[in-house]
Amino acid sequence: MNSKQTSSTRNIALVGSYLSGKTTLLESLLFVTKTISRKGKVTDKNTVGDSSTEARDRSMSVEVNVASIDYEGIHFNLIDCPGSVEFLQETYHALMGVDLAIVVCEPNGDRVNTIAPLLKFLDDWKIPHLIFINKMDRLTGDTNHAQALRSQLAALKTVSSRPLVAQQYPISSGNDLIGFIDLVTEQAYQYHVNAAPDAIALSEELAAQEQVEREAMLETIADFDDHLLEELLTEIKPSQAEVLADLQKELSEDQIVPVFFGVAEQDFGVRPLLKALVIESPQPEATIAHRQQLASYVPTDAAAPVAQVLKTYYTPQGGKLSLVRLWLGKLTDGTVLNGSRIGGLYRLMGGQQQPITSAEAGDIVAVARLEGAKTGDTLTTGQNIEPLAIANSLEPVFAWAIAAEKRNDEVKLSNVLNKLCEEDPALRWEQRTETHEIVLLGQGEIHLQVALDRMRRKYNLPISQHAPQILYKETIRKSTNSHGRYKHQSGGHGQFGDVYLDIQPLPRGEGFKFAETIVGGVVPRQYIAGVETGVREYLHKGILGFPIVDIAVTLTNGSYHSVDSSEQAFKQAARLAMQEGMATCEPILLEPINLVEISIPTEYTSSALRLVSGRRGQILGYESKAGWQRWDKVSAYIPEMEMQSLILELRSQTMGVGFFSKTFDRLQEVPEKLVSQVVSAS
Numbered sequence: 177m178n179s180k181q182t183s184s185t186r187n188i189a190l191v192g193s194y195l196s197g198k199t200t201l202l203e204s205l206l207f208v209t210k211t212i213s214r215k216g217k218v219t220d221k222n223t224v225g226d227s228s229t230e231a232r233d234r235s236m237s238v239e240v241n242v243a244s245i246d247y248e249g250i251h252f253n254l255i256d257c258p259g260s261v262e263f264l265q266e267t268y269h270a271l272m273g274v275d276l277a278i279v280v281c282e283p284n285g286d287r288v289n290t291i292a293p294l295l296k297f298l299d300d301w302k303i304p305h306l307i308f309i310n311k312m313d314r315l316t317g318d319t320n321h322a323q324a325l326r327s328q329l330a331a332l333k334t335v336s337s338r339p340l341v342a343q344q345y346p347i348s349s350g351n352d353l354i355g356f357i358d359l360v361t362e363q364a365y366q367y368h369v370n371a372a373p374d375a376i377a378l379s380e381e382l383a384a385q386e387q388v389e390r391e392a393m394l395e396t397i398a399d400f401d402d403h404l405l406e407e408l409l410t411e412i413k414p415s416q417a418e419v420l421a422d423l424q425k426e427l428s429e430d431q432i433v434p435v436f437f438g439v440a441e442q443d444f445g446v447r448p449l450l451k452a453l454v455i456e457s458p459q460p461e462a463t464i465a466h467r468q469q470l471a472s473y474v475p476t477d478a479a480a481p482v483a484q485v486l487k488t489y490y491t492p493q494g495g496k497l498s499l500v501r502l503w504l505g506k507l508t509d510g511t512v513l514n515g516s517r518i519g520g521l522y523r524l525m526g527g528q529q530q531p532i533t534s535a536e537a538g539d540i541v542a543v544a545r546l547e548g549a550k551t552g553d554t555l556t557t558g559q560n561i562e563p564l565a566i567a568n569s570l571e572p573v574f575a576w577a578i579a580a581e582k583r584n585d586e587v588k589l590s591n592v593l594n595k596l597c598e599e600d601p602a603l604r605w606e607q608r609t610e611t612h613e614i615v616l617l618g619q620g621e622i623h624l625q626v627a628l629d630r631m632r633r634k635y636n637l638p639i640s641q642h643a644p645q646i647l648y649k650e651t652i653r654k655s656t657n658s659h660g661r662y663k664h665q666s667g668g669h670g671q672f673g674d675v676y677l678d679i680q681p682l683p684r685g686e687g688f689k690f691a692e693t694i695v696g697g698v699v700p701r702q703y704i705a706g707v708e709t710g711v712r713e714y715l716h717k718g719i720l721g722f723p724i725v726d727i728a729v730t731l732t733n734g735s736y737h738s739v740d741s742s743e744q745a746f747k748q749a750a751r752l753a754m755q756e757g758m759a760t761c762e763p764i765l766l767e768p769i770n771l772v773e774i775s776i777p778t779e780y781t782s783s784a785l786r787l788v789s790g791r792r793g794q795i796l797g798y799e800s801k802a803g804w805q806r807w808d809k810v811s812a813y814i815p816e817m818e819m820q821s822l823i824l825e826l827r828s829q830t831m832g833v834g835f836f837s838k839t840f841d842r843l844q845e846v847p848e849k850l851v852s853q854v855v856s857a858s
């Protein structure tokens with residue numbers, strides 16, 4: 177198979193709300209174009225998208241899947257993206273390489289908030305997109321399809337910053353959606369199972385309605401075309417060609433959002449969508465021209481390829497595949513990109529790889545064995561190029577401490593974790609020295625569970641997990657003077673150290689301070705370091721069982737023996753003094769407090785405030801979230817102890833869209849009633 181010429185290629189991502197039918201739509205697109213002869217079903221676990229075991233086990237997409245179709249002289253690369261917020265980072269990276277996104281949603285106005293973050297991303301990056309309202313066979317509340325479309329458009333308007341342009345109008349028969357009117361051609365069609373829709377005549381009533389809807393469509397697109405506006409004002413009927421050219425141009429320039437609908441499960445509306453993709457979807461050249469950075473990009477060598485990694489896979493056989501968008505130049509097997517020689521070029525079809533010999537600018541292909549290339553990286557044969565912009569990184573909101581179930585797997589753990597994080601940039605891991613834990617961080621419970629499933633299945637590395645330990649500390653409320661004497665006689669010469677320590681609490685955040693006020697050499701200079709070491713060692717674990725902070729210890733007095741004293745003996749003496757003294761200083765438990773910023777649609781602000789209060793949080797205030805329409809940002813201090821399940825509850829109260837960022841702020845005393853619970857659990 178050879179690669180396609182740029183202008184005959186279109187790169188399209190299927191994105192949208194969770195379980196809205198993206199994988200089903202991809203399957204239908206493959207089926208109606210005869211790319212596949214048998215249509216799979218998500219519930220039967222045999223679709224081209226969702227090809228991995230982890231996706232099929234859950235009947236949901238957990239990573240991007242690519243398939244291509246050749247239809248009417250155009251090569252379409254279609255990227256089926258996960259809808260779950262826990263896998264949103266995958267979607268963001270993939271979107272950086274497409275010419276168009278199809279946002280799939282359901283006809284349920286109450287759920288439009290679920291696509292708000294996605295639409296914001298598309299708007300921020302000026303990625304042209306259209307909307308496909310799927311599942312029009314399942315209306316919620318509305319009595320007919322026209323009403324359902326109307327209320328869905330009204331709801332979508334509240335989350336779309338670009339004007340919506342409905343290009344179709346539904347035709348119902350009773351409760352069934354039986355066809356549509358194409359508002360551009362003004363032709364009505366009836367759907368058929370397993371066949372293209374038939375042109376049908378319009379009833380008088382529908383014809384009148386069609387005029388109204390078409391008028392609305394034309395008025396919106398005329399806002400961006402003075403010539404069309406002029407025609408409308410002078411009641412000249414614009415030609416179909418002009419309307420289509422406007423739709424194509426305005427979509428390419430991300431000025432409008434065309435809207436289509438259908439029932440992907442029955443292939444209804446899928447052929448008309450395809451037809452629109454053929455005519456209206458932006459060409460790769462348009463994407464280059466409209467993306468500022470790419471448009472201004474001048475490669476030093478005209479033939480030098482410039483590509484960006486959209487996704488990294490490790491195949492079940494262990495080989496590395498980088499899915500790349502080739503922006504400029506040409507790739508052939510053996511091209512050296514960023515110092516690594518390509519070890520094969522492929523087209524992906526779900527889990528299958530089809531070898532190709534070359535790829536031209538504008539295409540999306542998989543490149544094998546590009547060691548060192550990460551998702552988001554810019555690749556070239558040239559030197560010193562400015563890296564292309566990378567999708568925003570999502571901050572981790574959930575963590576588990578993990579351990580290999582089998583002891584002798586511990587060595588391979590870091591290697592596997594590095595590979596997983598390469599495949600999935602939303603996943604991070606770190607070794608916490610204070611607690612000796614390996615902590616996996618990500619976007620939620622399912623996200624991390626998928627990672628653990630991969631470790632078990634793909635790398636034969638079973639893993640156990642639990643909530644990470646919280647870094648409690650302890651300090652003291654009262655000061656004291658304490659005496660420690662270490663005297664030991666065994667056989668030859670003995671051990672002697674004798675110290676007086678002044679122990680004082682320090683203000684929060686001051687850590688540990690050691691000083692000495694020895695006069696007259698009662699503790700000789702060479703032993704003072706031993707005293708400090710003894711004190712520091714004691715601080716590792718205080719009376720409550722946690723490291724001690726915010727304390728000042730001063731060596732004030734002591735005595736020594738000219739033969740038996742040593743640094744070691746003074747260290748022991750200091751430990752004894754600390755043990756005795758600290759017991760009288762009223763130890764208190766400290767917990768980490770985070771500064772948390774919660775982002776939610778405004779209708780959920782009061783729920784977020786309640787959530788903060790219910791978690792011992794201190795609300796600092798809330799305000800409109802900058803750059804977001806009808807979203808708020810709540811700022812609060814929340815104890816780390818209360819954070820583990822915050823994202824789960826926040827999502828359950830906000831249809832999955834609420835998110836937060838956190839930074840450690842300070843240590844604060846744990847309320848009296850919780851101390852024994854923390855101490856006994858440690």
Ligand SMILES: Nc1nc2c(ncn2[C@@H]2O[C@H](COP(=O)(O)OP(=O)(O)OP(=O)(O)O)[C@@H](O)[C@H]2O)c(=O)[nH]1
Nearest residue numbers: 194195196197198199200236237259311439440441
């Ligand atoms: N009634 C109805 N069900 C549909 C339609 N399209 C998809 N479904 C069902 O909706 C469920 C989710 O479909 P998917 O195609 O997996 O949805 P998705 O958007 O790819 O899911 P994620 O990527 O995990 O967000 C499956 O049970 C499908 O069979 C449709 O047009 N009508």
